[in-house]
Each structure stands twice: as structure tokens, then as C-alpha cells.
Amino acid sequence: MGAVALLPLFLSTGALAQKIIGVVQGQLHLENPVWAEAKDPKVKAYSFREMVPTVPAKHRKLYPHLPKEVCVAALADAPQKAQEPTLIRVGGGRTTPVTIVVTPGTKLVFKNTDPFTHRLYGVGMPAFGPNDTSRGGTREWTVPGPGKFEIRDELAPSLRMWVVGEPNVKSITYPTMKGEFFLNVDTPGAYSVQAYFAGEKAGAPVAATVDTADVKVAPLVIGTPQKKGDD
Secondary structure (H helix, E strand, O other), rough: OOOOEEEEOOOOOOOOOOOEEEEEEHHHHEEEEEEEHHHOHOOOOOOOOOOOOOOOHHHOOOOHHHHHHEEEEOOOOOOOOHHHHHEEEEOOOOOOEEEEEOOOOEEEEEEEOOOEEEEEEOOHHHHOEEEEOOOOEEEEEEEOOOEEEEEEEEEOOOOOOEEEOOEEEEEEEEOOOOEEEEEEEEOOEEEEEEEEOEEEEEEEEEEEEEEOEEEEOEEOOOOOOOOOOOO
16 A cells, blocks of 8 residues: 555553453444435435335334444543554445544544545635545645534435544444454553444443553443434
């Protein structure tokens, strides 16, 4: 991948890392903002999906793809240094991952894996204006500071990504389809484990104390059922 090693995810730099083991719950109740907007008839968004009466409603509901949409982070009690350059794949109408949490100063490298051009830009970010990235090409952007940053594509309006600049993030990971996650942490101490979805905190954090062995934490409840009439 050239002279610079790109990390799809940063997990840990230590050989003796301990694992924070847990599971996320409630993901079926989360809704991607792109889907929420597409339901509005005024948007006139095209949909190829048709409701099938014989399929139960719970199986027709869209829900997040955990391995790329829900980011789980271990937050330390002090600011951390910037991570190594991190690879973001752009292809198939989405980015991989869709939400990522990094320390400010971390460089993201967007690689176009599609056979056509993308024109990414940062919403409200003049320093990351629309620019063509051709097939196989890359584009770099460094997270300027703390906060939420939204990335879109002028040529693919449904493509949307969120970057969270979090000074205290030590390590991140993405759950399996079953909701299980494993965070590698190479420094003993007290951590707060927080899930993020669509650039926002999802649910409440749970505490984890890392010492000399793996530690299992309480479930991360990242979504709650909607009340009747909310949909």
C-alpha cells in the first residue's frame, strides 16, 4: 500500500494488550439518518424495497450493519496521541467504516474501491471541499480537532460518513454481527467504554478497569424501542 502503512482500525500498539470483552444490545432500534430522510415523500428518494405481507414486520425493519456502522471506543481519563494513518474504503455506495472515532490530528486516507469517480467533501468544512477521487485513487484528510465531522459525496448523495474527534480515545473496534466486541488496550487503567452510531454517542458508557487480565463489561445498550406514534 506504499511507504505508509495504513490501518483499517487502530486497536493497540502493545504486544501485551489486554482485552475488554463485551456485547452491544438494542441495535435493532437504531435508524441510519439516510433511511430516516428517505422515508419523507418530499425527498422523492427511490426505493427498490416492497413490503411483503407474509414477512413479519420485525424482519422487514432496516437495522445497522454492526461491523461498519457501530464504533466501540475505550476512552481514557487523559488525552491520547494521534493514531497512525487510517484507511477508509469508499465503495459499494458506502464507506467502511461508516462511523469512526479517532484522536484529533489523526490522518484518514480515503481509498476509492469503486470503478467510478467519487467526489467527497466535508459538510461545512472549507478545508475539505469537493474533489474528484478516481478509481483506485486516494485522498487524505487530517481530523482538525474534537467534535463531529460529516463526510458526503456529491456524486452519491446517499453516501454518508461520520468522524468523531475524541481526544481521550485509546482504542476502537467494531462488533460482530452477533454484537460481540473485543477491545485491545495496552495500558492498565480505568476506561469508559462508549458506543457511537452516525457520529453520536449511542447509549450510556460502561466502566472497565484494565489490569493484567482480560475484563468483561456489562452490555452496551445502544438503542431503545420507539414509542407508538414515533415512526
